[in-house]
Amino acid sequence: MKVAIFTDTFFPQINGVTKTLGKLKEYFDQRGIDYLIFAPDDSMKSNGNFEENIQRMISFRFFLYPECRLSVPNYFRIKNMLNEYKPDLIHIVTPFNLGLCGLKYATSYNIPLVSSYHTNFTHYLDYYNLNLLEKPIWSFFKWFHGHCELNFCPSQATLEELRRNGINNLAIWDRGIDTRFYSPDYRNKELRRNYGLEDKITLLYVGRLAPEKNLALLNKSMKLLDQKYRDKVKLLITGDGPLLNELKADSSQNIIFTGYMKGKELSKIYASADIFAFPSITETYGNVILEAMASGLPVVSFLEGGIRENLIDSYNGLACKEISPKAFASKLEKLITNKELRLELANNACEYALNKSWDNVFDRLVANYQKVVDYNSKETFISA
Numbered sequence: 001m002k003v004a005i006f007t008d009t010f011f012p013q014i015n016g017v018t019k020t021l022g023k024l025k026e027y028f029d030q031r032g033i034d035y036l037i038f039a040p041d042d043s044m045k046s047n048g049n050f051e052e053n054i055q056r057m058i059s060f061r062f063f064l065y066p067e068c069r070l071s072v073p074n075y076f077r078i079k080n081m082l083n084e085y086k087p088d089l090i091h092i093v094t095p096f097n098l099g100l101c102g103l104k105y106a107t108s109y110n111i112p113l114v115s116s117y118h119t120n121f122t123h124y125l126d127y128y129n130l131n132l133l134e135k136p137i138w139s140f141f142k143w144f145h146g147h148c149e150l151n152f153c154p155s156q157a158t159l160e161e162l163r164r165n166g167i168n169n170l171a172i173w174d175r176g177i178d179t180r181f182y183s184p185d186y187r188n189k190e191l192r193r194n195y196g197l198e199d200k201i202t203l204l205y206v207g208r209l210a211p212e213k214n215l216a217l218l219n220k221s222m223k224l225l226d227q228k229y230r231d232k233v234k235l236l237i238t239g240d241g242p243l244l245n246e247l248k249a250d251s252s253q254n255i256i257f258t259g260y261m262k263g264k265e266l267s268k269i270y271a272s273a274d275i276f277a278f279p280s281i282t283e284t285y286g287n288v289i290l291e292a293m294a295s296g297l298p299v300v301s302f303l304e305g306g307i308r309e310n311l312i313d314s315y316n317g318l319a320c321k322e323i324s325p326k327a328f329a330s331k332l333e334k335l336i337t338n339k340e341l342r343l344e345l346a347n348n349a350c351e352y353a354l355n356k357s358w359d360n361v362f363d364r365l366v367a368n369y370q371k372v373v374d375y376n377s378k379e380t381f382i383s384a
């Protein structure tokens with residue numbers, strides 16, 4: 001099988017989509033699956049090194065979601081490359097400029113087409129005062145995904161939302177975790193000492209520092225906790241984004257901003273904390289939830305969107321039903337004050353994550369690819 005993938009976000013950008021695509025690329029390489037990825041170029045891309053199986057396109061940042069880049073693709077170049085490559089299937093990851101090129105080629109040459117929905121753009125509109133765009137965006141998504149024979153969703157909650165908005169041919173493409181990189185074994189006394197955490201119960205947030213991550217609520221919750229636990233609790237915020245300076249200016253003294261981390265440093269920061277505090281209500285899946293669980297952290301979050309896929313209340317974390325700083329602080333306090341419960345949920349979280357394998361996730365994805373290809377081959381044969 002030969003698969004052409006179109007995405008407007010890819011390494012070196014770091015987000016849930018790029019991490020998933022990176023794992024998919026590894027899986028394809030290991031299984032000998034032939035693929036070609038069309039992705040944006042990026043000023044961060046080092047040395048212009050040759051990347052096998054990847055075609056880079058000139059791009060610029062998308063104002064609403066900077067992790068995605070709007071490419072300026074040369075369709076004629078893409079068409080010539082695909083004519084030579086002869087893909088069996090096209091997978092569109094993002095519905096922007098590169099995705100539209102993939103759509104045009106697939107529909108023009110009758111190539112089986114699938115897409116995946118990764119980001120709740122319409123949920124972001126509240127945070128950017130752009131609510132008037134909600135109906136036009138859903139209309140565009142309905143048109144775009146209407147051309148696809150399968151539309152993959154990361155969670156059941158996302159699938160149900162797309163169905164409510166008139167998008168059909170839906171299937172689940174969930175997410176996995178690599179426990180080689182996320183494990184309680186990475187807990188690091190030196191890191192805790194460097195941040196002054198030796199005798200502190202340490203909360204952790206990992207993710208983009210942006211309005212749609214609901215970090216203002218987390219900040220308010222910390223201020224409530226400070227009133228009783230100022231000398232007992234610290235919050236580490238790991239990540240970067242447009243809210244960094246604003247959060248620093250308004251944060252309590254018990255919040256430490258570590259900056260962006262990756263690799264072993266990220267593994268250590270996860271495992272060296274005690275509780276994962278994740279206030280976002282806009283996730284299609286929430287990869288960081290699994291990363292935290294695999295690292296041995298109980299999770300406190302809202303049962304919203306894709307978080308429902310993995311957070312089991314009172315088993316691997318605590319689910320907060322009321323979206324308010326007071327309610328969120330109350331759930332955190334329950335784990336801060338109850339060590340026995342905290343350790344029980346931490347052990348359960350780690351055990352839960354061990355059952356989430358990327359290989360199983362991608363086996364199911366490729367099986368769905370094959371079904372689409374086989375169905376189209378049958379249709380083509382009957383038509384002939």
